[in-house]
Every structure is written in structure tokens, then in C-alpha cells.
Amino acid sequence: MRKLILRKIFANDSNEPFVPDAKFKHPDVAPELTVDHFNLSIEGSPILKDVSVTIPANKITCIVGPSGCGKSTLLKSLNRLSDTIEGVRTSGDIRIGDKSIVNCSASDLVELRRRIGLVPQRPTPLPMSIFGNIAYGCKIHGVSSRRELRKIVRHYLKVVGLWDEVKDRLTSPATKLSIGQQQRLCLARSLAVEPEFILADEATSALDPVSSKIVEDLFVKLKEQYSIVMVTHTLRQALRIADYVIFIYMGEVIEVGDAQQVFKNPKHELTQKYLSGTIS
Amino acid sequence: MNKLVVKERIARVAMYLSIAAVILLVGSIIWTVFKRGARSLTWEMVSSLPGGGFYIGKSGGFLNAIVGSLYIVLSSTAIGLIISIPVVFFLNVYLKSKSRLAYVARLAFDVLFGIPSIVYGAFAFTLMIYFGLRTSLLGGILVETLLIIPILIRSMDEVAKNFPRDLLEASFSLGATRWETMGVVMRQIAPGIATATLLSVGRSIGDAAGVMFTAGFSDTIPTSLSQQTATLPLSIFFQLSAPQAEVQNRAYAAAVVLTIIVLVISLLGRFITNRFSKHKLR
Numbered sequence: 001m002r003k004l005i006l007r008k009i010f011a012n013d014s015n016e017p018f019v020p021d022a023k024f025k026h027p028d029v030a031p032e033l034t035v036d037h038f039n040l041s042i043e044g045s046p047i048l049k050d051v052s053v054t055i056p057a058n059k060i061t062c063i064v065g066p067s068g069c070g071k072s073t074l075l076k077s078l079n080r081l082s083d084t085i086e087g088v089r090t091s092g093d094i095r096i097g098d099k100s101i102v103n104c105s106a107s108d109l110v111e112l113r114r115r116i117g118l119v120p121q122r123p124t125p126l127p128m129s130i131f132g133n134i135a136y137g138c139k140i141h142g143v144s145s146r147r148e149l150r151k152i153v154r155h156y157l158k159v160v161g162l163w164d165e166v167k168d169r170l171t172s173p174a175t176k177l178s179i180g181q182q183q184r185l186c187l188a189r190s191l192a193v194e195p196e197f198i199l200a201d202e203a204t205s206a207l208d209p210v211s212s213k214i215v216e217d218l219f220v221k222l223k224e225q226y227s228i229v230m231v232t233h234t235l236r237q238a239l240r241i242a243d244y245v246i247f248i249y250m251g252e253v254i255e256v257g258d259a260q261q262v263f264k265n266p267k268h269e270l271t272q273k274y275l276s277g278t279i280s
Numbered sequence: 281m282n283k284l285v286v287k288e289r290i291a292r293v294a295m296y297l298s299i300a301a302v303i304l305l306v307g308s309i310i311w312t313v314f315k316r317g318a319r320s321l322t323w324e325m326v327s328s329l330p331g332g333g334f335y336i337g338k339s340g341g342f343l344n345a346i347v348g349s350l351y352i353v354l355s356s357t358a359i360g361l362i363i364s365i366p367v368v369f370f371l372n373v374y375l376k377s378k379s380r381l382a383y384v385a386r387l388a389f390d391v392l393f394g395i396p397s398i399v400y401g402a403f404a405f406t407l408m409i410y411f412g413l414r415t416s417l418l419g420g421i422l423v424e425t426l427l428i429i430p431i432l433i434r435s436m437d438e439v440a441k442n443f444p445r446d447l448l449e450a451s452f453s454l455g456a457t458r459w460e461t462m463g464v465v466m467r468q469i470a471p472g473i474a475t476a477t478l479l480s481v482g483r484s485i486g487d488a489a490g491v492m493f494t495a496g497f498s499d500t501i502p503t504s505l506s507q508q509t510a511t512l513p514l515s516i517f518f519q520l521s522a523p524q525a526e527v528q529n530r531a532y533a534a535a536v537v538l539t540i541i542v543l544v545i546s547l548l549g550r551f552i553t554n555r556f557s558k559h560k561l562r
Contacts, residue, residue: 079453081449081452081453084445084448084449084452086376086377106457110455110456110457111455112455113452113453113454113455114454114455116453117453117454118449118450118453120446120449120450122446124444124446124447124449124450126447126450126451126464126467127447127464127467127468127559127560128467128559129559132559136451136454136464137454137455137456140454140455140456140457140460141455173558173559174559175559175560186450189450189454190453190454193454193455199453
């Protein structure tokens, strides 16, 4: 019954162009993320050592490096999810535009995390319906009108190409979707609060090749409006879609630059070794 | 025959046997209770208070015990949940996973779990004497609360321990505060809370020893917390100890009512659990 009503309501929505809520408006100039002499240690052992990089706006930045080199930790530091790791200590600064992420109040942090979305390694739908998953972020940021929420859900499901697949079962549990669909749902959920940056932690590693391709293509499409930072294990993927590359080895940034330059003419010996597969 | 096939067969037979044993046991208990109880169960019994000479076979019912049991069970479960949910959150969210305090606390709850209810009753009774309290509804509620808190905490704790941390990150990364994230946590562990509640309701509604010392017994429905109150298990006990067959039959009728209450609560709990766990991330 609820499903029927929902379908009817959605059918009645006109096709007017979607405008995000005023709260979620992007700044006129897309900001850069600046990591400034950032150190991070977990229970005394250093994980990131004096990392200084600038992540450009509206590009796909790939963080590459051998496993255990601190890629994911760096990514998590960017929206301070690293706080949840036990025994973590940091120094240095990370800024979005000119706002510090490392030294900010709890209430600022909430807003900063909204501006920096995350697509996890394994898809983690919230324990809610498909509709609820996408509406959740908007609800906690104060969008309460049902009509508005419906528009948002429809728009972002369309953005990730999920709308036609799920429009008839928006009230069913998100966990019933396939893994590939769940991952796109997670992406739609992040997009729904209009972040400026999207962090992807090996977002395609748990997916089948087809879903993986869909998500990859989405990232390429999305970089017009969002700045994307992704950690990846697959060099090929980085070669395909990266605009900018950060190579990390043992917690240190070895080489940073345009993808073309880093992949074609790596300056550093370690980068050459990594690209040729000598270290992995 | 292949060795593996033989092993498989043995395991299968063993499983069937144990399932059969459980079903037989439950079936025979229900059969015995209902055979004697259902016949003598009348509307008068569940709708009226004991009349004069009720326990020697005169007219009346055990409404006092039904209402008393429900009072005690519902309030102790409510208080128990209010106390134990924060404890579970504290153990799992605020304490580190290798914390000594958490280890000691869990051990303590496990020990409390195993203590028989009569010991709780006797303990509460000495406390009540010390504070100069009389046996009362309040005493019964408190001792049952003490009894079920370890059950509630430990069974919710097991569910909370398996909580996927990715879910916390997902919520935080959308810009949710800790408090808002609690909503997500609650949705995920709701089935666990429901199961814990059912377990503790089952334990406290069937408990006779704890309330014997603390709630006392009375033939009327209590109108205040300081009055004594009857409970179904005690009512069954007193009637069963009577020599007259019709009084004993009424004890079985009371047992039928108790069984039905437990059954209804369990089914209701199952229903609610299923509704909640629909969205759960596995």
C-alpha cells in the first residue's frame, strides 16, 4: 500500500530542474585541500611522516602506494575519521580552503564532514530503507519537508543511475540491493548532502567488474562538480581515470604531480620501481 | 560406506534426536499444564479477586496475581532497560576494546547472571530490613530489576560487540554528531534489545523465589508501591500446596494463564523484532 502511494507521489512530481537546498550550496570557487606538514602516529608508531600535498579542485586525485603505506590513513585524516582510531596522535594541519580541519570545534567538524563525503571500501548501507538512506544525511542537516526529500532522493538516485532499478521499491531495505547497487547507493547518499570533496577508499575493490566500471565512469562524470580523492590498489584504474597522483611509500610522500607526468616520466627512483612492479 | 558419509549420518541423527527431545519436552510441559488447567479455567478465575476461603476451595479468582505479576514485570523491565542500555553503550562505545574495566565488568555481570533468584531475594530482604522497609510492590520491582539487569546487559552487549564500525564511519562522514549516530546504532541493535527484553521478561515473570521475600502476597490488587502484592508463580505455589484437588486444579489454571501471557509476549516480541531487523546490516 505504502509502495503504491509512494509511486503515485513520485509520478506526480514535475520534471523541473533540481536545485540543491540553499544550505548545501557550493562556494563560488571550489576549494583545494591542503595538507601541511601533517604527521600521524598510532600508539607511538608513525604512520604518516611530514606529509605536505595540495589536492586540486575538480580533479580526480589518486593516492597510490604499496599496501600498509598509509594511503587509507591519509584519506581518513582528510575528514578526521582518523579520530576513531585508538591511540592516534597528529600534528601539522589540513585545510579545506582556508579552514583548518585538524583544529576545529566539534560543531565545525560536523559541517566540515558534510563538505567532505566518503565512499567506503565495502558498501555500508545504513539500517534503513533505500529512501531512508539517502534522506538521512539531509534530515540531520535540517531538511525536513517530505516533498523536498522526495525530490532529493529521486535526483541523486538518477545521478548514480540507480533510479530505474529501484524506483518501485524505495521502501524496501537497502541491504536487499546487490553489492554493486549498494555501493552506488552509498555514493548517492554522500552526494545528497552536496559535499565539495568525495573521498573514495578503494571504492571499487569489493565490486564485480561491471559495477566497478559503472562507479569509475560515475567518478569521471562527477569531477565536473566535485573534487574526488581516491585510494586505489589497482594501478590500471589510476592510469585510466587519475588527473593527479600522490605516491606514498612508508608513510612519506615520494612524488606528487599530474598523472601524465608521474606515470610517464616518474622522477623518483621509488616511483619508477613501484610502477614497474619491483615494489608492491 | 565412506567414512565421511557415516560421520555426516551420525551428526544428522544426533541433531534430529536433540531437536525431538526439545520439542517433546516443551510439548509435554504444555500438555500437562493445559490438560489439568484448561478444563478448570473459567472466566471468573481471571476476572475476580480471591473470595473468603479461596485457598480451601471456595469461590474467587486470581486476578490479584495476574495484575501483580504484570505490574512487577513491566516496571522492572522498563527500569532495567533504562539502566542497562547506557551501560552497554559505555562498555562498547566509550571504553577501549582491551579495557580492564570492561573485562572486570563483563565478568561481574556473568557471575551475577548465574546467581539464583532466591539469593537475590534474601539479599534484598536483608537490605529491606536494614532500611526498615516492609515487603511491598516496590521491593518486588526492585529485586526483579536487579535480577534481569545482568541478563539485559550481557545479551545486548553480545549484539553491540558485533556492531560494524563502518556504519559509525558512514554516519559520521555525512556530518552526523555522536548523538545523531546513536539513532543509527539503535536501529542496528534493536533486534538485540528486543531479544534481551524477551529473555528478561521470561525470567522475571516466572520467578517465585525473588518476590517471595520482597513483594509478599496479598488478596487484593495493590493501589500503591508500598502495598504487598501477589504474583502468579507464588499464587500457583500456594494453591498447589493445598490438599484439595479443585484448588490444585486452579493452580494449573493459573499456570495456563502464565503460559499464555509468556506466549503472547514472546510472539509479540518476535513480530516486533522481525519488523525492526528488516533493515539490519548483516
